[in-house]
Amino acid sequence: MLHTKKRNDPSACDVNVKYWPGSVDAVSVTVRPATKTDVPAVATVLADAFFDDPVMAWMWPDEGRREHGLRRYFAAEARFHSVPVGGADIAERDEIVGGAALWAPPGAWKPTVWQSLRMWPRLAVALGSHPRAGIAVSAALEAVHPAEPHWYLSTLGSASHSRGGGFGAALLRSRLDRCDATHAPAYLESSKEVNIGYYERFGFEVTREIAIPRGGPTLWAMWRNPR
DSSP states (O other), X not given: OEEETTBOOGXXXXXXXXXXXXXXXXXXXXXXXXXXXXXXXXXXXXHHHTTTOHHHHHHOOOHHHHHHHHHHHHHHHIIIIITXXXXXXEEEETTEEEEEEEEEXXXXXXXXXXXXXXXXXXXXXXXXXXXXXXXXXXXXXXXXXXXXXXXXXXXXXXXXXXXXXXHHXXXXXXXXXXXXXXXXXXEEEESOGGGXXXXXXXXXXXXXXXXXXXXXXXXXXXXXXXX
């Protein structure tokens, strides 16, 4: 999922290298692994980026509670899953965090029992009075998740203040270069149809639609073979 807050312009995050789609702004963006001390910044950026996401709006229909819930949600995901497995990245310019990505390496896309035990109480607090929505989304995505080993991009977002700065593409390029070097596929679910074309420019292809039950939104599963 790629997002900038209340914007539907997925072309805002381009870089100018090799075959990657491009903007010269990305040359000054630095991507590095996120640590536990970076979790608050990761959660803040992603909560900003995903405020208008269809899935998140369905999970948090009350806009007044959504941003706070999203910060708690992404903080739990990053602290107890993505950071421990080495899958959390942040993109900075002038030491200001403008984007973040949560990945999982092959064989580790699903949290372990111990990680789930530590994470779920915090996710429950984040979801508040709508826990069934979160469970429905998780179950629908898990039911169709590919069995073949791959890098899984669960979350990619740029803050509203960094829109158009190349942060999203820099984050994608960093991990996809690693995928290509190790001949590993990559997988994601796009929660906005408008972003499909953006991901296609990085080599992803739509493999199926995922309809969330109980009147939930639709996501698009996308797979990328290594180059």
